[in-house]
Amino acid sequence: xSDSLSTSHSPLPSAQPPLSRFRAPRxxxxxxxxxxxxxxxxxxxxxxxxxxxGLAVVCFRLAIDWTHLAxxxxxxxxxxxxxxxxxxxxxxxxxxxxxxxxxTIRGSGVNQTKAALFIFNGFIPFRTAIGKFIxxxxxxxxxxxxxxxxxxxxxxxxxxxALGRQLEISRxxxxxxxxxxxxxxxxxxxxxxxxxxxxxxxxxxxxxxxGILGSVVLSAVSSVVIVRWFLGSEPLFRIPVTTFxxxxxxxxxxxxxxVGGLASVAFAKSIGYLRxxxxxxxxxxxxxxxxxAGLLIGxxxxxxxxxxxxxxxxxxxxxxxxxxxxxxxxILAVLKIVATTLxxxxxxxxxxxxxxxxIGAMLGxxxxxxxxxxxxxxxxxxxxxxLVGMGVLFAGFLRAPMTSVFxxxxxxxxxxxxxxxxxxxxxxYLISRSLQDVPIFDLLTRQDGLILPSLEEDRDEAILRVEDxxxxxxxxxxxxxxxxxxxxxxxxxxTEANFLVRMHPTGWNIVSxxxxxxxxxxxxxxxxxxxxxxxxxxxxxxxxxxxxxxLRFVNDYPLIPVVNRANSRKLEGVVSRDSVFKRYESDxxxxxx
Amino acid sequence: xxxxFPKLIPRSAPVILLVLTLAxxxxxxxxxxxxARYNANQQSRGRKLYQRGLADSAANRYDDAIDVFRAALxxxxxxxxxxxxxxxxxxxxxxxxxxxxxxxxxIALWQRAPQDAAVNLxxxxxxxxxxxxxxxxxxYHNAMYGVWxxxxxxxxxxxRIELIQFLLKKxxxxxxxxxxxxxxTALPPTPxxxxxxxxxxxxxxxxxxxxxxxxxxLRLDPSSSAALAGAGQAAYNSGNYTSxxxxxxxxxxANKEDEASNQLLATNELILRNDPFVGHISDVERNRRxxxxxxxxxxRLDECGQQKGIDFNTAATxxxxxxxxxxxxxxxxxxxLTRLRSPAExxxxxxIMDVVFQIEQQTAATCGQPKGVDLALLLISQKREAANR
Numbered sequence: 001x002s003d004s005l006s007t008s009h010s011p012l013p014s015a016q017p018p019l020s021r022f023r024a025p026r027x028x029x030x031x032x033x034x035x036x037x038x039x040x041x042x043x044x045x046x047x048x049x050x051x052x053x054g055l056a057v058v059c060f061r062l063a064i065d066w067t068h069l070a071x072x073x074x075x076x077x078x079x080x081x082x083x084x085x086x087x088x089x090x091x092x093x094x095x096x097x098x099x100x101x102x103x104t105i106r107g108s109g110v111n112q113t114k115a116a117l118f119i120f121n122g123f124i125p126f127r128t129a130i131g132k133f134i135x136x137x138x139x140x141x142x143x144x145x146x147x148x149x150x151x152x153x154x155x156x157x158x159x160x161x162a163l164g165r166q167l168e169i170s171r172x173x174x175x176x177x178x179x180x181x182x183x184x185x186x187x188x189x190x191x192x193x194x195x196x197x198x199x200x201x202x203x204x205x206x207x208x209x210x211g212i213l214g215s216v217v218l219s220a221v222s223s224v225v226i227v228r229w230f231l232g233s234e235p236l237f238r239i240p241v242t243t244f245x246x247x248x249x250x251x252x253x254x255x256x257x258x259v260g261g262l263a264s265v266a267f268a269k270s271i272g273y274l275r276x277x278x279x280x281x282x283x284x285x286x287x288x289x290x291x292x293a294g295l296l297i298g299x300x301x302x303x304x305x306x307x308x309x310x311x312x313x314x315x316x317x318x319x320x321x322x323x324x325x326x327x328x329x330x331i332l333a334v335l336k337i338v339a340t341t342l343x344x345x346x347x348x349x350x351x352x353x354x355x356x357x358x359i360g361a362m363l364g365x366x367x368x369x370x371x372x373x374x375x376x377x378x379x380x381x382x383x384x385x386x387l388v389g390m391g392v393l394f395a396g397f398l399r400a401p402m403t404s405v406f407x408x409x410x411x412x413x414x415x416x417x418x419x420x421x422x423x424x425x426x427x428x429y430l431i432s433r434s435l436q437d438v439p440i441f442d443l444l445t446r447q448d449g450l451i452l453p454s455l456e457e458d459r460d461e462a463i464l465r466v467e468d469x470x471x472x473x474x475x476x477x478x479x480x481x482x483x484x485x486x487x488x489x490x491x492x493x494x495t496e497a498n499f500l501v502r503m504h505p506t507g508w509n510i511v512s513x514x515x516x517x518x519x520x521x522x523x524x525x526x527x528x529x530x531x532x533x534x535x536x537x538x539x540x541x542x543x544x545x546x547x548x549x550x551l552r553f554v555n556d557y558p559l560i561p562v563v564n565r566a567n568s569r570k571l572e573g574v575v576s577r578d579s580v581f582k583r584y585e586s587d588x589x590x591x592x593x
Numbered sequence: 594x595x596x597x598f599p600k601l602i603p604r605s606a607p608v609i610l611l612v613l614t615l616a617x618x619x620x621x622x623x624x625x626x627x628x629a630r631y632n633a634n635q636q637s638r639g640r641k642l643y644q645r646g647l648a649d650s651a652a653n654r655y656d657d658a659i660d661v662f663r664a665a666l667x668x669x670x671x672x673x674x675x676x677x678x679x680x681x682x683x684x685x686x687x688x689x690x691x692x693x694x695x696x697x698x699x700i701a702l703w704q705r706a707p708q709d710a711a712v713n714l715x716x717x718x719x720x721x722x723x724x725x726x727x728x729x730x731x732x733y734h735n736a737m738y739g740v741w742x743x744x745x746x747x748x749x750x751x752x753r754i755e756l757i758q759f760l761l762k763k764x765x766x767x768x769x770x771x772x773x774x775x776x777x778t779a780l781p782p783t784p785x786x787x788x789x790x791x792x793x794x795x796x797x798x799x800x801x802x803x804x805x806x807x808x809x810x811l812r813l814d815p816s817s818s819a820a821l822a823g824a825g826q827a828a829y830n831s832g833n834y835t836s837x838x839x840x841x842x843x844x845x846x847a848n849k850e851d852e853a854s855n856q857l858l859a860t861n862e863l864i865l866r867n868d869p870f871v872g873h874i875s876d877v878e879r880n881r882r883x884x885x886x887x888x889x890x891x892x893r894l895d896e897c898g899q900q901k902g903i904d905f906n907t908a909a910t911x912x913x914x915x916x917x918x919x920x921x922x923x924x925x926x927x928x929x930l931t932r933l934r935s936p937a938e939x940x941x942x943x944x945i946m947d948v949v950f951q952i953e954q955q956t957a958a959t960c961g962q963p964k965g966v967d968l969a970l971l972l973i974s975q976k977r978e979a980a981n982r
Binding site: 238325 | 606609610613616617620621624625627628631638642660661663664667668670671690691693694697698701
C-alpha cells in the first residue's frame, strides 16, 4: 500500500505521457512551463478540482431539494398517500437506471474511491459521477433514508479522475486524483473541510502522507468556499448552548458511548447480514428492491414518523433543540436504523453519513434525557447529548474516530464539549471494535469481492523494526587505524567470514577473512587497513528503523552495522540477509488479515 | 456502453491552466444563474408559505404555523422575518420544549442584528416565559432602546408596559415602580395612556403615582368618569379620605350607576365620620368618636365570638382563643373611657383606640372582612399603622 502512495518514483511504467512532456507552442508558455513542475501543477490542479467539485455539489443539493419539493411537496405531511407512493415509484425508476444505464454506481462511494486509488490506478468512470448525481438525487429527494455526502464524495472523485485522465497526468498523480476529489466533494457536502480531510485520510487513503495532504486540503477548502459562496455559510445545524461543567458527568457520556457502540454494531450487522442475501436473489428482483424499500419507508412515515425520510437534517436540528421527548427520540433512532438498512441493502444509491448522524443524534438525545431524568443534577442540555451522540455513531459505525471528534467540533464550533466527545467516541469505538471485527466499509468491499487496505488494520499490524532482526555485536571488530598484520592476527582465532572495520574518525567498513589474508600475503602488512579499503563506507542502520529499510542493503553486504543514533561509532548489533529473512518468516501473516 | 471524453485540452501547463480557469468561470456563471433562478422560485414559495403561517399564527393554530414557517425557512433559510415568526410561533405554542428552539433562532438573529428591537422583544418574551427577571429585563430594555421600523415611541412604551406587567406578575414591585416612573415621564398626552399607566401604578400599589396619573387624565378630560372613580379609589387606598370623598362624589354624580364608587363613597364617609384622629374636630367630638368606636369594638367582638362559638362569660383561659384575651383587654380598658376628658391623659386616646384597632384586626382575621363602621375602623387602623411606620 505504501508503494502505491509514493509520490516520487513509480515502479510501474507510465501508460500516459507525463506532464513534463508538454509541448510548448509559444515562447511565453514555454517560459511559464519552467515554473510549473508536476508537483506545483498538481497543487494548482487540486484547487480546480475543489472548484469543480464544489460547483457540482451545489447543483447536486439543488437537485435533491428540487426533487423533494416536486415529489413530496414543501410541507411535511403525515397520512398522505404520497409518502409511500413516491419513494416506491422513484425506487422503480432508480432501479431501472442503475441496472441499465449506470451499473457502476452500486455500492459505497468511499469504497469505490478507495478501489480507484488502490486497484484501478485512479480510474473512476465519469459516468459513475453522473449516475450518482441523477440516481442519488432521485432516491434521496423521493425520501429514501440515505444521505447526500457519500454521493458528493464520489461525484468529486469522479470529476477529479476525469480531469486527471483528460490532462494525461502521470499515473502516480492520477491515482491520487480520486481522494483529492473525494475530499472536495465531502467537504462541500458537509460544509466542513477539516472533517472531510481527516475522513479521506482515515478511510480512503488509509495513512498520513505528506505528499498528498497539501492537495487534499487545498481541494477541500476551495470546494467549501464555492459552496458557501452559493449556499451561504450557515452551518448544517443551529447549535444550541452546549455545556460541560463537572468532570463526573463524563460517566453519563461514557454510558452514551456504550449505548452508541451497541447501536452501531446492530446497524452494521443488519446491513452486513441483509446486503449479500438481497444481492443473491434473482436478478429480476433487483428491479423491485429499491421500490419495496421505498414502500416500507413510506409506510413508516405514513404511520407517524416522516422524520426518517431523506437525510433528516431538519429533524436533527429539532432534536438538538429539545423538540422530541425521549421516547420519540428512541423510536426515531430505531426506525432510522431500519429505514437506512432497507434503503442501503436494496441498492438505492446514497450515503450513510447523514443517517448515521441522525441515528446518533436521536440516540444521544434519548440517552441524555433518560440520564437527566434519573440524575437531575446533570448539566448537559439535550443539544449537548445530541451533538455528542452524532460523534458516537460516527465513531462506532463508520469507525473513523478522529473524524468523528473533529466533525462534532467543526459542526458545533464549540470546543467546550471536546472531552465528552472524546470519551463517548472512545467507548463507542471500542465497543464496536470488540463486537464487530470488520469495519462497515471493509465489510462492504469484501462482500463485493475486493480486499482494500484500511487504516484500522494498519494500526493493528505490528511493524517489524531493525532491532527485531538484529544479531549481537560480533566478538571481533577491526580498526582501520591498525596495521594489516595486526588485524590479521586478531582474526586468526575467529570463525567468522566477514569483519566490520571501524573507520576513522567515523563510519564503518567491512572486510572478509580472504581479503585480509590476501593483503597480508601481498606484503601490505605494514599498511594501515583503512588505507587499503575502498573509500565507500558501509551503510549503517538504526535499531528503530522499519525492517524494510534493511532490505535495500542485505543483498549487497554480508553484514550491516546497527549503530546508536546518538553515537554512530557505538555498535548496537548487526543485521545480515539471513537474520532479516528469518525474522520476516517468523512473522508471516496471510494477505487480507 | 463506454463513455470517454475527447481529448480537448492542449498539453501545455499554462494553456491547461488557462482553459481550466475559463471552465471554472463558465461553470461559476452557469451555477450562479441556476442558483439565482432556484432561489427566486424558493423565495416565491417561501413568501406564500409565510403568509399562510401568519394566518395560522393569527388564528392561534401554532402547530400548523410552526410546520409552515419551517417549510418557508427551507425555501429561504436566511430570511430573518421567517425565523422571527417561527420563533414567535414556537414560543407562543405553550410547549416548554419549544422555547429552546425559539431562543436558538432568536439568538442567531440577535447576533446578526443586536440592535433589532423586534428580536430583542421576542427574546424578552422568551425570557419572560422562562421566568428569568434578569434576562427579560435586559432584553426588554434592549427593545426599548433598539431600532423600531415603525412607530418607535408607541412600541417603546408597549415594551416597557409589558416589562412592568411581567415584573408585577413576578412580584418584583420595586423594579416595576422604577419602570413605571420612567414610563410616566414619557407618556403621550392621551387619556388612554395615562389611564393604563394609572392601573399599572395601582397594581404596583403605588397609590400616589396612580392618583397623579388619574389627575393627569382629568386635566386632559375633566369629565372622565373612569378617571374620577380611579382617582377616588387611589385617594381612598392611600388614606387620603378627604380627597377621595371629592373624587368619588364626582364619579357618582357623573355616573349614577357606578355602584363600586358609591359603596366606596359610603365607606369613605364612615371613615371620615368615625376617625378620632382627624385634625379639624373638637376634643368633645374626638372623645365621642373614641367612645363610639370602643362600643362598636365590643359589639364586633361579641358577634365574632358567637360566630366562633365562644362564650366569653365561661371561657377558661385567655390562651384558648385570642378573642378571649382581647375581651379581657377591652374590659380592662373600659374604665379608662371616663378619664378621656382629663387634659393630663394625653396618651389615653391612643391607648383606647389601640384596643379598638386590635379587636378590629383580630376579628377581621378570625371572622372575615367586616362591613360598615367596623370596616371603617379597620381601615383607620391600617392607615394609622402605615403612618406610624
